Structures are given as C-alpha cells and as structure tokens.
Amino acid sequence: MIQFDNVTFQYEKANVPALSEITLKINQGEFVAVVGHNGSGKSTLAKHINGLIVPTSGTVTVCGLRTDNEDNLLKIRQNVGMAFQNPDNQLVTTVVEEDVAFGPENLGIAPDEIRLRVDEALASVGMSDYAKNAVHHLSGGQKQRIAIAGILALKPKILVLDEASAMLDPSGRTELLQTVRKLHAAGMTVIMVTQYMEETIDCDRIVVMKSGRIVLTGTPVEVFKETDLLSESNLVPPETVVIRDSLRKLGFKLSDSVLHADQLAEAICPLL
Amino acid sequence: MSIVINHLSFAYTQGGKKLEPTLKDLCFTIEEGAFLGIIGHTGSGKSTFVKHLNGLLPCEKGTVIVDGHDLSEKTERKTVRALVGMVFQYPEYQLFAETVYEDVSFGPKNMKLDTQEIDKRVKQAMELVGLNPDVFSERSPFDLSGGERRRTAIAGVLAMQPKYLVLDEPMAGLDPLGRREILALLEKLRKESGCTIIMISHSMDDIANHATKVLVLEQGSVFLYDTPNLVFSHAEELEKIGLSVPSVTKICIEMNRRGAKIPASICTEQAFLDWFREGNAHA
Numbered sequence: 001m002i003q004f005d006n007v008t009f010q011y012e013k014a015n016v017p018a019l020s021e022i023t024l025k026i027n028q029g030e031f032v033a034v035v036g037h038n039g040s041g042k043s044t045l046a047k048h049i050n051g052l053i054v055p056t057s058g059t060v061t062v063c064g065l066r067t068d069n070e071d072n073l074l075k076i077r078q079n080v081g082m083a084f085q086n087p088d089n090q091l092v093t094t095v096v097e098e099d100v101a102f103g104p105e106n107l108g109i110a111p112d113e114i115r116l117r118v119d120e121a122l123a124s125v126g127m128s129d130y131a132k133n134a135v136h137h138l139s140g141g142q143k144q145r146i147a148i149a150g151i152l153a154l155k156p157k158i159l160v161l162d163e164a165s166a167m168l169d170p171s172g173r174t175e176l177l178q179t180v181r182k183l184h185a186a187g188m189t190v191i192m193v194t195q196y197m198e199e200t201i202d203c204d205r206i207v208v209m210k211s212g213r214i215v216l217t218g219t220p221v222e223v224f225k226e227t228d229l230l231s232e233s234n235l236v237p238p239e240t241v242v243i244r245d246s247l248r249k250l251g252f253k254l255s256d257s258v259l260h261a262d263q264l265a266e267a268i269c270p271l272l
Numbered sequence: 273m274s275i276v277i278n279h280l281s282f283a284y285t286q287g288g289k290k291l292e293p294t295l296k297d298l299c300f301t302i303e304e305g306a307f308l309g310i311i312g313h314t315g316s317g318k319s320t321f322v323k324h325l326n327g328l329l330p331c332e333k334g335t336v337i338v339d340g341h342d343l344s345e346k347t348e349r350k351t352v353r354a355l356v357g358m359v360f361q362y363p364e365y366q367l368f369a370e371t372v373y374e375d376v377s378f379g380p381k382n383m384k385l386d387t388q389e390i391d392k393r394v395k396q397a398m399e400l401v402g403l404n405p406d407v408f409s410e411r412s413p414f415d416l417s418g419g420e421r422r423r424t425a426i427a428g429v430l431a432m433q434p435k436y437l438v439l440d441e442p443m444a445g446l447d448p449l450g451r452r453e454i455l456a457l458l459e460k461l462r463k464e465s466g467c468t469i470i471m472i473s474h475s476m477d478d479i480a481n482h483a484t485k486v487l488v489l490e491q492g493s494v495f496l497y498d499t500p501n502l503v504f505s506h507a508e509e510l511e512k513i514g515l516s517v518p519s520v521t522k523i524c525i526e527m528n529r530r531g532a533k534i535p536a537s538i539c540t541e542q543a544f545l546d547w548f549r550e551g552n553a554h555a
Contacts, residue, residue, distance in 0.1 A: 037447040038418040054459045065509035139314060166445055170474050171514045195447055239477050239519035239541075246545055252553070261519065265526030272532050272553045 001189055002026040002049060007058035009044060017056070018044040020212045028157075028190065031184045034193045036209030037234035044131065045209070046162045049191060050080035062189055063157065082158045085163040087143035091182030092232070096138075096146055097122070097131040103154045115155075121152040124186070125179050135229065135261035141172025145179055152209075156180070159183060161192045196237040201259050206234055221256050275302040275325065275468075279334035282320060287470045296492040302485075303436070305468045309500070313468030313478070313514045318472045319490040322438050325470070338436070340406070354383065355509075361441050363425035364418070371388035372398070372416075372424050373409040376401065379432040390431075397431040401457055419450035426457070437461065438470045443478070449485055451475075455482055456511030480504060480518040480539040488515070501537035519546045 016050040026032050040143040047053040051067035063079050065072040084090060093099045094163045100118045109117070111195040113255045122128045125145040130138065138146065144164055150157065161180065165173040177199055184190045192203065200206050206223040208216040210233040217224055223230070224237040227245065236242065244258050252271065258264050282295040294317045302308055312318045323329040324336050326348040338355055341348040362368070376397055380390045388399035395405045401423035408416075413424050422442070439458075444447065444453040455478060461467045473479055477488060479500060486503040489494040490513045496503050504510070507517045507525055517525075520538045527534050534552070538544050 005414075035330050038450060040447075106353045170476075171313065195445070197448065234447055236452075239524065243408055243520065243523065243541055243544065246541060247548065250545065250548055252548075261522040262526045264523050265530055268553065269527055269530040272527075 001028040001030075001063060002191075003059075004045075004048070005059045005061070007048065007060060009048070009053060009056045016097045017210040017214055019048075019055075021106070022058070022214060023212060024207065024217075026189065028189055029184075029187055030205060031181075031190045031203040032192070032205045032207060034205045034207045034209065035195075035197065035200060035235060039211075040209040042209050043136060043162050043213040044192070044212075046082070046160050046191060047160065049160050050077050050082055052082075078154060079156055080158045080160060081148075081154060081156035081167055082160045083144065083151060085166045087140050087147060087167065090137050090147040090150075091143060095134055096127065096133050096135055099135055099146055100149045100153050103150055107154070117153045117155070117246050118149075119148040122185065124152060125149045129139040139172060140168045141175040144168065144172070145175050148176075148179060148183075156188075156189070158189045161190070161194075163193050163195060181257065190222045197235065198240075201238055208235065210234075220259060224259065225256055273339040273435075275303050275339075275403070276337040277301070277324075277334070277341055278337070280324060281323075281333040282324065282329060283332070284320075285536065292317075294492050295324075298494055300487070300494060300497050302436075302468065304468050305462070305466055306486045307458070307482055308471070309479035309485070310470065310487045310489065311474070312495075316489040318463060318489055319440055320492075321489065322358070322440060322472065325436070325438055326353050326358055328498060354432065355434060356436045356438060356475040356496055357429040357432055359426055359429050359437070359439040361444060363442075364413075364421035365422060365430075365518045366423060367428075369426055370412060371410050372403065373405075375413055375424060376427045376431050379428055383432060393431045397427040400461065401427045402429055402453065403427065410551065419453065422446065422454070423457075425452075430461070433465075434467065436468045436470060440472045441474065442471065443475065451478070458482070462475035464531065470511070476504070476516055476518040476521075480520065481541070487528055489499065490511075501539050501543070504539040505536035506515065506538070513538060 001121045003024045007019055007022040009019040010016050013263055034042045034045060049062060051073045061068045062076050065076050067076060091099050092102050096120050100121050101114050103119055104114045122131055125148055127145050129151060165176050180190055201220050204218060206220055207214055216223060224241045230237060240261050241259060244254050244264055246256055250265055252265050258267050277298050277300055280295055280298040283290045283293040310318050327343045331344045336343045337350045339350050343352055367375050373394060377390050377394045382394050398405045400550055403423055413421055442454050458469050462469055483500050486500050488503060504517050504521045507521055510517055520541055521539045524534045524538055534547060538547060
C-alpha cells in the first residue's frame with residue numbers, strides 16, 4: 001500500500017540528509033509505529049507519505065501512485081489523512097461539526113452526503129454528543145479526536161499521526177490511542193510517529209530510526225529485545241519491559257512476549 | 273528555610289467577573305532541599321499554583337512566604353525572584369539572543385552583577401547542563417538540536433543561581449535520552465548545590481523515581497501531599513480523578529489481584545527488585 005524505495009531527502013541548506021536510503025513497505029491494514037530520537041527523521045518520513053515532502057532521490061509510491069508526480073497529489077491526499085502535534089493548529093472553525101465538515105465541503109460533496117459523513121466520523125471518534133459544541137472549550141485529547149474526525153470525513157484509506165499525542169496529558173493520550181486502535185480494527189492502515197515507547201506495545205510493527213536511517217524493524221516483541229541497539233538510538237523500551245529484563249537478571253525465566261503489566265504479573269505470581 | 277503556603281486561593285477574572293476559583297485554600301510547606309513533584313489532571317491548577325511561587329500571579333487570598341519574604345508585599349517580589357527560578361513549558365521558545373552565551377547571560381546581567389561574575393556563572397551554568405562553553409558559547413541557539421535548545425534555556429535560569437527551581441513539564445517533547453539527561457541534571461543540582469526542585473510532570477514513573485514529596489492537585493485543592501510511596505498507594509483514588517500510577521505500581525496491583533502480597537507502597541523499580549532480592553520469590 002505504501003512503498004519507500006531507496007529514499008534520500010535533504011532539506012535546503014542542511015549539511016546532512018534528513019533521510020538516507022530508506023526502503024520500507026507498509027501493507028494494507030497494518031498498524032506501524034515509527035520511533036526515533038529528536039531529529040532522527042521520523043516526522044520527515046511521515047511527511048513523505050502524502051507528498052508534503054518529495055524525495056531528493058528514490059521514490060515513494062502510495063496506493064500505486066508516485067508522490068513525485070504532481071498530478072497524483074490530489075488523489076494521494078484523498079487517500080492519506082494526516083494528524084499533527086498541536087491540536088490548536090488543526091482546527092479551523094468554531095463549532096465541532098462545522099470543523100469536521102470543512103474537508104468534504106471543500107471537495108464539493110453534496111450536503112446530504114456531508115451530513116452523513118460528519119455524523120459517521122464523529123461517532124467513530126466517540127464525539128457525537130459534542131457536535132454542536134464550541135471547539136475551544138474541548139480538552140486537548142478531544143480536539144485531536146475532532147481533528148481525526150475531520151480526516152475521517154474525507155474517507156481516507158491511510159491515517160498518519162505525526163506525534164499527535166505529544167502535547168496531550170496521559171488521559172488525552174489514552175483517549176487518542178483507543179480511538180486509533182478502533183479505527184485500525186475497522187480496517188484503517190495506520191502509521192504512528194511517536195516519542196512514547198509504551199504507545200507502540202500493541203502495534204503490528206515498529207520502525208526504529210536513527211540519524212535518518214532505519215536501524216531496526218520488527219514486532220514489538222522483536223524490537224524490545226534489542227536493548228543495546230535501542231539505547232544506541234537514544235531509546236529505551238517501555239518501563240514494564242525494562243523491569244522484566246531486570247527480573248531476568250535476577251534469574252527469573254520470563255518470556256519475550258511479556259510486555260504488559262498484567263502479563264508480567266501472570267508470569268511472576270506462580271513463582272512466589 | 274522553606275516556602276510556606278498558607279490558605280492560598282485564586283480566581284481568574286474574565287470580562288470584569290471572577291471565574292470559579294482555580295486554587296482553593298492551599299496550605300502546606302515546601303521544605304528546602306526537597307524534590308517536589310506536582311501532578312494533576314489538565315485544569316487542576318498546577319501551572320496557576322507555580323506562578324504564585326515567584327509572584328507572577330498576585331496572592332489574592334492567603335500568603336506565600338519564601339525564606340521569610342512575604343509575596344503579598346509588592347516590595348518583596350524582587351528579592352523572591354532572585355531566589356525562585358522558573359522554567360516554563362517549552363522554554364526554548366523563549367530563546368532570543370544571537371549566541372548561546374548572550375542568551376544565558378541575560379538573567380545575571382539583569383541582576384546587575386559585574387562582568388567577571390557574569391562570565392563565571394554563564395560558564396558554570398552551561399557546564400551544568402552539559403553544553404561545553406568552548407564549543408557552544410558562540411553558536412546560535414537556533415542551530416542547536418531540540419534537546420540542546422531546551423538545555424540552553426534551562427542554563428539561562430540556572431545562571432541566576434536560584435535556591436528554588438520551578439519547572440513546568442521540563443521533559444515534554446524530548447526523546448527518552450533527552451528526558452533522562454534533564455532528570456540527571458536536576459538530581460545533580462539538588463545534590464551539589466542543594467537547590468530545591470519543584471517539577472510539574474505527567475510522567476508518574478519519573479515522579480516515583482525522583483521526587484521526595486508529591487503534591488496531587490484536583491480541581492484547585494490539595495488532594496494528597498506526601499512521599500511518593502504513600503501517594504501512589506492510593507492508586508484507586510488517583511485513577512478516579514483521571515491520573516495514572518507508575519508502571520511498578522501497576523504491576524504490583526496486577527500481582528496482588530492474583531493473590532500476591534506485595535506492599536502497595538512499592539512504586540520504583542529499585543524497591544520492586546529489592547522485594548524480590550529479599551527472597552519473596554524463587555527464580
């Protein structure tokens with residue numbers, strides 16, 4: 001569904017490329033997390049998926065369309081929705097349902113169809129009760145869900161989140177993550193760039209970036225095993241995994257698949 | 273010496289009318305040398321509270337007394353601002369000078385210190401935050417990485433050598449290594465110069481591992497004020513007000529649910545592993 005072929009990208013005036021020789025394939029319906037240190041290129045990678053940035057060399061193909069062909073961009077952007085870090089920068093109107101309708105209105109969709117899409121989109125992010133509310137009275141987590149509803153109203157096949165949880169408090173982050181998981185379960189392809197390793201535990205695949213390159217990809221179980229490589233990339237596994245590994249050093253036999261607090265408790269209690 | 277908060281209440285004004293109070297009758301003392309972690313849901317009054325610690329917001333009702341200086345007296349504010357340093361959220365947005373050196377020296381210059389003293393303090397502060405003065409002094413703050421910019425901004429506050437350092441979510445937006453660096457810096461400051469740290473954070477793991485005291489605010493009131501192990505043994509109440517608990521506490525709760533008898537006060541990796549080392553389980 002998304003294919004990066006040997007992609008290198010250098011910002012104007014920069015001395016080194018932000019991305020170097022990236023090759024990555026993301027399948028339909030996959031939930032992929034992209035992690036990396038500040039400046040590792042993870043946001044630059046995300047912005048390639050809907051052609052906000054096009055490669056300096058190499059190609060990105062989305063739903064069979066190359067992003068370096070300008071004629072494809074409209075089609076690509078109808079397929080790829082993007083959510084960014086700051087919720088306040090993504091909302092354009094004052095009332096929730098108007099904000100969600102903004103995208104489809106711009107596409108010239110018929111009013112009846114827009115009504116239908118707005119109601120559906122608000123329902124899928126759990127914000128139907130807020131349709132008539134003022135946008136600026138919502139919490140950060142609610143604003144991000146409205147921003148996502150605005151994207152869903154355009155019926156994209158792919159959802160890209162570029163550190164969308166970074167400015168939210170823990171309950172806002174949980175809200176957002178639950179919403180994204182629900183959309184993924186309903187068939188959406190999700191690419192989530194994040195700073196928080198604990199958010200990646202339940203995704204299908206993690207892509208670890210360091211200085212513009214992909215240094216590791218794999219399932220959470222596979223990636224969290226590579227503690228040395230992670231720490232060379234300025235990252236640490238989720239706290240529960242760190243504790244699991246410390247217990248192993250004390251001699252406890254715990255499987256690599258233990259990632260959550262309840263799994264760790266389940267594995268340890270028989271040994272007490 | 274200490275910061276004594278006595279019956280402090282505060283309400284913002286909108287269109288000439290007082291809104292619902294943001295802070296309600298806060299009463300407690302922040303001991304010198306403590307590492308105080310402040311937690312609370314968005315809108316619980318955390319940021320409003322810390323703005324009272326150096327007089328950025330006036331004491332409307334009640335008092336804040338810093339080392340004997342009462343902030344209700346306007347004349348005391350200047351003295352207190354030299355004692356209490358403030359690092360706001362995303363402090364790197366406030367960098368403005370052409371070089372790192374110039375930016376860090378802005379505070380001490382305003383304190384009217386002599387050039388030699390300013391130079392000494394700027395270099396000390398830069399070294400403290402891990403920015404080598406020989407390498408970074410002449411660099412533009414805007415050419416630095418996110419983590420370096422954050423540390424430059426913190427150095428600017430440290431150069432004023434505050435006795436109390438207040439930080440509003442200092443790790444927001446940094447990668448895991450950047451977070452660890454800031455926390456290590458705060459620990460070092462506290463140990464080496466006895467600086468009292470007052471930190472707002474959403475990371476319960478960081479609070480559990482570093483704070484000596486935890487203040488939980490809920491709708492403008494003190495919900496809990498105690499040591500981390502006692503605060504986090506109230507997991508259920510904390511979850512009811514929309515807060516989470518440290519990862520270790522979560523594991524302990526899951527273990528106890530399965531019949532284990534691990535004390536509810538265990539909230540750090542260290543304490544958790546010690547419990548196992550004490551022979552409570554067999555590998």
